[in-house]
Amino acid sequence: MATPLVTVICTANICRSPMGQAILQAKADAAGLKINVNSCGVQALTGKRPDKQALGALERAGYSIGEEKRAEQLLMPQANATQLMLVMESRHKQWVVQNYPAYSGKVWLMGHWNQQSEVADPIGKGPNEFDACLKVLEGDIDLWLPKLRALL
Template identity: 35%
Template sequence: MFKNVLVICAGNICRSPTGEHLLRRKLAHTGIRVSSAGLTAVVGHPLERHALATLQRHGQAPREHQARQLTPQLLQVSDLVLVMERRQLQDVIRLSPVSRGKTFLLGKWQNEREIPDPYRHGTAAFEHAYALIEEGADAWSQRLQPQR
């Protein structure tokens, strides 16, 4: 049973907090805790303004966010680690080799699809990333929910 899911991207201000929010909403009734962090986090920064605007355009109201740095301790307490890019898989494993078996792409169920970083690429890039993150979150949430 998964109790702690950690969503990771680079800066922890765009993709991972978006994934965190969407997964948390989808898993709200399961008791699974969802959080996020960044490999090169912009520590303490809020959700990037385009990421926030994209979430809001889709009817989402994310809680206040502060970016945080990924640490071996965060990986240790996580049962499932979801990253956006293949390179990030390797970065996580380098930081915590024992995390190999629990680290996957958020887009795993979409043919191992990567989710490109929309940072500094405008509204269209954020909309594209949001759509991919939402698909990945939907697929993971279906697999993480207990069967009835």
Template identity: 35%
Template sequence: MPAGVYTRAMIERILIVCVGNICRSPMAEIVLRHHLGGGDHVRVESAGLAALVGNPIDPLAQRVLEANGLSGTEHVARQVTAAMIGTADLVLAMQKRHLDAIHAISPQARGKTFLMGRWSGNTEVSDPYGKTQPVFEASYRDIDRMAHDWRMHL
């Protein structure tokens, strides 16, 4: 099987990483879980490199999720750890610099760590934090497209 090709049987736990774990990674967690059918066959989680630990999802991110029939009200931000990375079968990051930070925490994760936008030409997801609702909506559209792409490759 070519590198970077997975089957659902191989992937049981996906970790999605951004910086604060209140905007992009929780949106991606919720959207990817939705694309994968929301079942228990794959556990999708998120964490942040400099997480705003204990904080809920950003209100604008929640608003965008709700507009698309989803919810992040249960989300609580958490800090990424080497243990989280180690137990994940697949680690997805929002930006290339996040990949470097993940590899610094857990060098052995290199073979299972990719950009969320891997199947879209290794596209990054820009940080909407502190910006307007249209910016959050654009991030959501990117994440939704990328989650669909991952579903097609899992």
């Protein structure tokens, strides 16, 4: 059986979703959960590297994302290949459901287990906001890990 794929989704795929990708992959690996994690955007700045502030927040917290990571648009092949899509905001979920209705059952808020909370976009802000965003992602991902073990 192929390794399950989880896709983390935000708007441009340069801040929240690459951070979520790096954190989820690291935490899943540490927990012995065999999954692959990628990330995409609903309005991706295709080809761009993650935001320097996002990379800094990851580095400060001990995470890394490969040099090869570039922003990708969520397209049909990714939607089809993934077992679970974790989005940052309700509007991202609406976009996926509208564009790929067949996959609506795969789309969940990252903060689903945290009172359906959304992950605020830190774009254009400073290190403190990026660090705070990373902490929110860590908390949401910690709540997802036991669910992923049962789901995937």
